[in-house]
Amino acid sequence: MRRRPLKTLTVLAIASAVAAGTAVTANSAPQQSDSHQDIRNVIYLLGDGMGRTHVTAARDRFMGAGGKLTMETLPNTGAVATYAVEKNSAKPALVTDSASSATAWSSGVKTYNAAISVDAYEKKVTTLMEQAHAAGFATGNVSTAEVTDATPAAEFSHALLRGCQGPVYSDAACLPKKDDGSYEAAPADKTLITPIAEQIARNGTADVILGGGLARFEPDDQKALQAQGYQVLGSFGDPKLPAQTAASQQVATKADLDKANGKKVIGLFNRGNLTVEHNKAALPADAPQKQEPSLADMTRKSIQLLTDRKGGSYDRHKSKKGFFLQVEGAQIDKRSHANDAAQTLDEIKAFDDAVKAAYEFAKKDGHTLVIVTADHECAGFNIIEKGTYTNAEAVAPPANTDAGNPANNSVPSRTASGAKDPARSSGIVNGAGAGDTKNFAPATFRTPDDPKDVKDGSPEASLWLTYLSGNHTGADVPIYAYGPGSNVFAASQINTELYGKMYRSLFGRSPQQH
Amino acid sequence: MSLTHLPRAAAAATAVAALLALATGCSGAAAPAAAKDPAPAAAPVSLPAPRSAPAPAAVLTPAPAAGEVRTGQGPFTDRVKLTDTHLTAAPSVTGHIAISSDVSDTLALEITAAYYDAQGHLLGTGTFHYEEEGEEGHAGQPHTGPRATGDGIDFTVPADHLTGTPAAAVLSIPVLVNE
Numbered sequence: 001m002r003r004r005p006l007k008t009l010t011v012l013a014i015a016s017a018v019a020a021g022t023a024v025t026a027n028s029a030p031q032q033s034d035s036h037q038d039i040r041n042v043i044y045l046l047g048d049g050m051g052r053t054h055v056t057a058a059r060d061r062f063m064g065a066g067g068k069l070t071m072e073t074l075p076n077t078g079a080v081a082t083y084a085v086e087k088n089s090a091k092p093a094l095v096t097d098s099a100s101s102a103t104a105w106s107s108g109v110k111t112y113n114a115a116i117s118v119d120a121y122e123k124k125v126t127t128l129m130e131q132a133h134a135a136g137f138a139t140g141n142v143s144t145a146e147v148t149d150a151t152p153a154a155e156f157s158h159a160l161l162r163g164c165q166g167p168v169y170s171d172a173a174c175l176p177k178k179d180d181g182s183y184e185a186a187p188a189d190k191t192l193i194t195p196i197a198e199q200i201a202r203n204g205t206a207d208v209i210l211g212g213g214l215a216r217f218e219p220d221d222q223k224a225l226q227a228q229g230y231q232v233l234g235s236f237g238d239p240k241l242p243a244q245t246a247a248s249q250q251v252a253t254k255a256d257l258d259k260a261n262g263k264k265v266i267g268l269f270n271r272g273n274l275t276v277e278h279n280k281a282a283l284p285a286d287a288p289q290k291q292e293p294s295l296a297d298m299t300r301k302s303i304q305l306l307t308d309r310k311g312g313s314y315d316r317h318k319s320k321k322g323f324f325l326q327v328e329g330a331q332i333d334k335r336s337h338a339n340d341a342a343q344t345l346d347e348i349k350a351f352d353d354a355v356k357a358a359y360e361f362a363k364k365d366g367h368t369l370v371i372v373t374a375d376h377e378c379a380g381f382n383i384i385e386k387g388t389y390t391n392a393e394a395v396a397p398p399a400n401t402d403a404g405n406p407a408n409n410s411v412p413s414r415t416a417s418g419a420k421d422p423a424r425s426s427g428i429v430n431g432a433g434a435g436d437t438k439n440f441a442p443a444t445f446r447t448p449d450d451p452k453d454v455k456d457g458s459p460e461a462s463l464w465l466t467y468l469s470g471n472h473t474g475a476d477v478p479i480y481a482y483g484p485g486s487n488v489f490a491a492s493q494i495n496t497e498l499y500g501k502m503y504r505s506l507f508g509r510s511p512q513q514h
Numbered sequence: 515m516s517l518t519h520l521p522r523a524a525a526a527a528t529a530v531a532a533l534l535a536l537a538t539g540c541s542g543a544a545a546p547a548a549a550k551d552p553a554p555a556a557a558p559v560s561l562p563a564p565r566s567a568p569a570p571a572a573v574l575t576p577a578p579a580a581g582e583v584r585t586g587q588g589p590f591t592d593r594v595k596l597t598d599t600h601l602t603a604a605p606s607v608t609g610h611i612a613i614s615s616d617v618s619d620t621l622a623l624e625i626t627a628a629y630y631d632a633q634g635h636l637l638g639t640g641t642f643h644y645e646e647e648g649e650e651g652h653a654g655q656p657h658t659g660p661r662a663t664g665d666g667i668d669f670t671v672p673a674d675h676l677t678g679t680p681a682a683a684v685l686s687i688p689v690l691v692n693e
Binding site (some may be wrong): 097098114161162163165166167168169170173193194198199202203204215216218220242243244245246247271272273333334337338470 | 559560561564565567568587588589590591593622624645686689691
């Protein structure tokens with residue numbers, strides 16, 4: 001082999017070290033030394049649909065332009081590419097859904113949209129939570145969505161279609177369609193078409209399960225959970241009824257959660273998704289939704305339950321195996337789909353409060369890795385300049401000609417700029433234009449940098465927010481990390497790489513079959 | 515000491531170490547202490563057969579009025595608004611459904627109709643399936659037109675092999691999933 005000159009080796013060493021994630025970011029937060037610190041716990045928090053601009057907008061709104069959300073104070077930052085693949089292939093599908101993305105970090109494989117921890121060829125793949133559970137780690141799965149929803153589901157169930165949530169099976173919800181519109185044959189592995197609620201209630205993968213989705217479960221699920229030793233908060237319904245209803249089931253409450261002390265706990269606080277904080281705050285004190293815990297409440301409690309289960313994180317005489325906890329702020333995505341900026345912002349803040357709970361625990365514990373990221377961006381959230389407008393409000397796209405230098409012109413070449421169209425921009429949507437359902441205008445919000453008399457929805461408010469669409473986009477998402485080994489996340493990475501990095505954190509070696 | 519001042523052998527070793535770090539994704543910092551080898555995966559969990567929707571009542575009590583369309587209470591009754599329901603001569607049940615619980619795309623919606631004669635005896639069933647987004651939606655064929663969320667959609671539940679002429683029907687919604 002021809003010897004390379006020293007200079008080449010030197011450059012190679014530096015470049016490789018940077019690529020491997022040893023470079024730190026410009027964040028000024030104190031860097032935690034990785035030496036002599038083993039990782040016992042991994043807390044993975046994700047804001048569903050939370051793109052880079054979502055974070056910036058929430059920072060502006062709640063902290064001011066010069067401030068930082070808690071997640072932004074974590075010392076290592078990077079970016080994550082989120083694309084999916086087309087079914088039965090490796091061909092990228094540039095915009096992912098929550099199912100494919102959650103499968104990517106749960107199992108390290110790219111898969112098709114709608115797949116829950118099966119690969120692109122419909123083969124079941126083992127998840128990190130399953131591996132952690134099998135290895136003796138405590139495990140938790142927390143979400144403000146139904147716990148059968150795609151993001152939590154991908155850690156502790158397997159389904160050909162994310163719609164196969166329960167309470168019952170149906171071909172339409174559980175079996176993919178062929179090109180001719182007929183359903184595929186049922187797979188040999190019936191797990192893949194078993195409603196996710198049924199799987200969750202029986203596989204014991206997560207010791208702590210907190211979120212919504214009680215309507216997906218039935219009394220036989222409660223019985224199965226209790227037989228495994230779960231403390232079930234609330235009631236899954238009346239076994240004598242053929243189908244459960246809102247009247248027959250009893251959701252869990254924050255008071256129930258506060259009292260929970262089991263080694264295994266399931267608490268479902270709403271029959272559907274939990275109530276968004278923006279609306280919960282406006283409800284009367286006796287509204288049942290007021291009894292729901294916040295995401296931060298659930299995060300703190302799940303950490304307590306998981307550490308108690310292991311005899312406490314600080315007990316050196318116990319096993320060094322700690323816990324793996326996934327926490328999802330689900331409504332950032334759901335409210336972005338709805339283009340409701342007020343609800344979106346408050347859900348990001350609620351998620352950041354959960355990040356704070358995890359971060360505070362990690363700083364005290366010293367053996368906990370905290371990762372904060374998203375599964376994909378949702379709705380093309382944008383901060384536009386105060387007083388300006390979007391193409392959706394204009395009669396035509398911007399002009400694209402340069403009279404001073406025609407060489408800058410290109411095709412399509414447009415000679416006239418798009419003026420604002422009064423029919424599609426009839427006033428700020430959370431202000432004067434609130435009554436017009438066809439209005440494409442921005443929503444405006446005051447920030448801590450604005451004078452005290454400035455109101456949300458006014459032209460004077462400095463934060464002007466718009467949405468491109470009601471759907472996901474293919475933008476990279478941010479990632480923040482703290483704790484031993486967290487510098488490996490300070491990189492531009494693909495979402496499947498998160499699985500390997502978390503696996504190494506828990507097991508101290510590269511991923512392998514268990 | 516900077517890399518450029520390292521002896522050749524040391525620089526080479528550093529390069530190899532960096533390459534190994536790149537290959538394994540580990541940082542150049544001290545690797546975290548290895549946990550004990552994970553135990554082998556537990557034996558596969560025994561699951562019951564996938565749960566099916568409950569069968570419709572064989573006899574409807576009280577006996578229905580001619581042309582009556584009832585809504586059976588179920589897990590998702592509180593998430594939808596059913597209006598303008600009619601039993602047609604086709605026979606089928608038509609109506610309008612609006613999902614009030616979510617704003618995102620509907621991944622799965624199933625409406626089942628159980629058909630009864632004038633005495634309330636079950637004659638058979640029919641099913642309406644609907645979705646706005648799935649693999650098809652993400653494969654470049656997004657749903658257009660009315661949506662189940664918000665204003666809602668019209669539906670028709672065709673009867674399937676009835677044993678007589680229906681006088682009434684009961685609608686149920688066993689499946690509803692939004693993104």
